[in-house]
Amino acid sequence: MNRHHWWRDAVIYQVYVRSFLDSTGDGIGDLAGVRAGLPYLRKLGVDGIWLSPFYPSPQHDHGYDVADYRDVDPVYGDLDEFDRLVASAHRLGIRVLLDVVPNHCSSAHPWFRAALAAAPGSPERARFHFADGRGPDGGEPPNNWHAMFGGPAWTRVTEADGRPGQWYLHMFTPEQPDWNWRNPEVADEFDQVLRFWLDRGVDGFRIDVAAGLFKHPELPDSPDPEADARTRDSVNPLAWNQPEVHDVWRHWRAVCEEYTARDGRERLLVGEVSVPSAREHAKYVRPDELHQAFFFDLLGAPWDADAFRKVISEAMQDIAGTGSTVTWVLNNHDQVRTVTRYGEPAPEGSGLGAARARAAALLMLALPGAAYIYQGEELGLPEVVDLPDDVLTDPIFRRTGSRARIRDGCRVPLPWSGQASPFGFTSGAEGAKPWLPQPDYFAEYATHRALADTRSSWHLYRDGLQLRSALHQLGEGTLRWLDTQPGVLAFARDDLVCAVNFGTAPVPAPVPGTPLLSSGPCRSGELPGSTAAWWIDGS
Numbered sequence: 001m002n003r004h005h006w007w008r009d010a011v012i013y014q015v016y017v018r019s020f021l022d023s024t025g026d027g028i029g030d031l032a033g034v035r036a037g038l039p040y041l042r043k044l045g046v047d048g049i050w051l052s053p054f055y056p057s058p059q060h061d062h063g064y065d066v067a068d069y070r071d072v073d074p075v076y077g078d079l080d081e082f083d084r085l086v087a088s089a090h091r092l093g094i095r096v097l098l099d100v101v102p103n104h105c106s107s108a109h110p111w112f113r114a115a116l117a118a119a120p121g122s123p124e125r126a127r128f129h130f131a132d133g134r135g136p137d138g139g140e141p142p143n144n145w146h147a148m149f150g151g152p153a154w155t156r157v158t159e160a161d162g163r164p165g166q167w168y169l170h171m172f173t174p175e176q177p178d179w180n181w182r183n184p185e186v187a188d189e190f191d192q193v194l195r196f197w198l199d200r201g202v203d204g205f206r207i208d209v210a211a212g213l214f215k216h217p218e219l220p221d222s223p224d225p226e227a228d229a230r231t232r233d234s235v236n237p238l239a240w241n242q243p244e245v246h247d248v249w250r251h252w253r254a255v256c257e258e259y260t261a262r263d264g265r266e267r268l269l270v271g272e273v274s275v276p277s278a279r280e281h282a283k284y285v286r287p288d289e290l291h292q293a294f295f296f297d298l299l300g301a302p303w304d305a306d307a308f309r310k311v312i313s314e315a316m317q318d319i320a321g322t323g324s325t326v327t328w329v330l331n332n333h334d335q336v337r338t339v340t341r342y343g344e345p346a347p348e349g350s351g352l353g354a355a356r357a358r359a360a361a362l363l364m365l366a367l368p369g370a371a372y373i374y375q376g377e378e379l380g381l382p383e384v385v386d387l388p389d390d391v392l393t394d395p396i397f398r399r400t401g402s403r404a405r406i407r408d409g410c411r412v413p414l415p416w417s418g419q420a421s422p423f424g425f426t427s428g429a430e431g432a433k434p435w436l437p438q439p440d441y442f443a444e445y446a447t448h449r450a451l452a453d454t455r456s457s458w459h460l461y462r463d464g465l466q467l468r469s470a471l472h473q474l475g476e477g478t479l480r481w482l483d484t485q486p487g488v489l490a491f492a493r494d495d496l497v498c499a500v501n502f503g504t505a506p507v508p509a510p511v512p513g514t515p516l517l518s519s520g521p522c523r524s525g526e527l528p529g530s531t532a533a534w535w536i537d538g539s
């Protein structure tokens with residue numbers, strides 16, 4: 001059953017366009033670069049790609065501040081190049097997902113400019129959340145909400161007469177005003193945006209901040225503003241996860257189905273859903289809503305067998321219970337890379353982080369459901385932790401008073417070849433500089449080197465992906481936990497057994513014989529520390 005739903009067990013590769021491959025020599029990756037990299041991705045064996053936003057944007061948040069939802073920023077190419085990319089991807093059997101950003105736009109978006117120019121109470125302002133301030137002269141924000149990237153969620157504007165005026169809401173940076181989804185014009189506009197790209201042949205959308213969009217209609221104070229300020233998770237119950245958002249996903253799903261009915265090609269909606277529990281999460285993937293929603297609890301789990309088992313079991317129970325499959329993620333462009341995350345607090349140079357990242361990848365690929373891989377993870381790239389302050393571009397860094405160095409270190413441009421930066425990333429003349437500096441040690445991870453070395457992470461991913469397709473629908477069905485000693489997880493999927501040793505000392509293997517595939521050297525009968533392996537259980 002369900003075999004025609006390609007997305008249920010798809011493995012999608014996230015292309016962070018700025019940092020993938022630069023075809024123009026300006027040190028910034030672009031769409032033509034992505035097209036040139038497609039054969040590499042085909043070799044790796046992924047089913048599709050998700051492209052980070054490439055729309056015209058002032059780049060305050062690298063494209064998550066969209067000034068025009070229907071075009072390509074000249075830094076990344078143009079619509080013709082986009083069409084060529086989609087055509088080439090499809091010729092290679094690779095599906096293409098776009099990143100759509102419906103919670104907010106850029107302060108440079110024409111509708112927001114029009115709102116600034118218009119008077120309080122005007123239809124132009126009603127597309128956003130404008131409100132009068134509190135306190136004497138309206139000098140205090142309308143409520144106590146915090147922005148996700150630091151500071152208050154409100155910014156005051158100057159009215160046409162030059163006086164300080166109303167405030168507007170922005171759950172991220174001031175350059176990203178939130179849309180007012182209670183205004184039907186906003187919903188209609190996004191309906192048209194989806195159709196614009198679907199007409200150009202895309203296979204679906206990754207939806208940014210998919211638990212956002214609606215706010216409590218009265219915009220009341222948050223019950224616990226301190227908690228909201230402490231975390232990057234969307235915890236303010238009045239600003240996130242409002243019930244009305246589900247109607248939007250039902251509508252978007254219907255739009256996708258309309259296109260499928262025309263040509264039989266199933267389109268995919270995958271939501272970036274951050275909500276408090278797996279049960280809440282499951283609501284987003286009910287049969288008439290999103291096809292998928294990233295299950296971030298796996299990404300958030302510490303390197304610990306019990307923690308992994310708990311989040312996997314919850315996902316299987318709550319999400320798979322909706323009839324959808326779980327969408328597993330271990331990394332993305334907002335997170336510290338797995339090699340570095342799992343390496344802490346291991347002693348530097350112990351190799352533990354790298355071994356654990358490989359094991360986690362093999363575990364993820366054995367789970368029922370779909371999986372997303374962030375670019376560079378297949379190379380085993382570590383986080384670049386020592387970027388100098390003056391090159392950091394993540395708005396979180398500036399907005400938290402330079403405390404949070406979170407998201408630049410995983411966005412450093414990929415190394416492709418050679419011994420020195422730019423490692424083949426940019427086609428530019430000698431000395432062309434990638435937009436973030438690449439460390440010398442990136443040479444070890446270059447794709448050319450990884451392809452030539454059968455022990456590389458790249459080969460592990462490639463072999464895992466190949467076996468996954470060969471092993472009859474590994475992405476469907478459920479899993480059965482096997483009894484193991486503490487610190488080890490093992491589960492069976494029909495006759496495939498996957499086991500992971502979270503400890504550092506070897507343990508007896510749960511299945512006799514040599515594994516089909518393992519994340520590190522593995523002798524028959526034994527599972528070394530920080531290693532995952534797959535066996536076919538013939539017994």
Ligand code: GLC
Pocket residue numbers: 061064065101172208209272333334
């Ligand atoms: C999502 C994106 C992140 C962006 C934010 C605001 O979390 O993944 O990169 O900064 O939304 O759009």
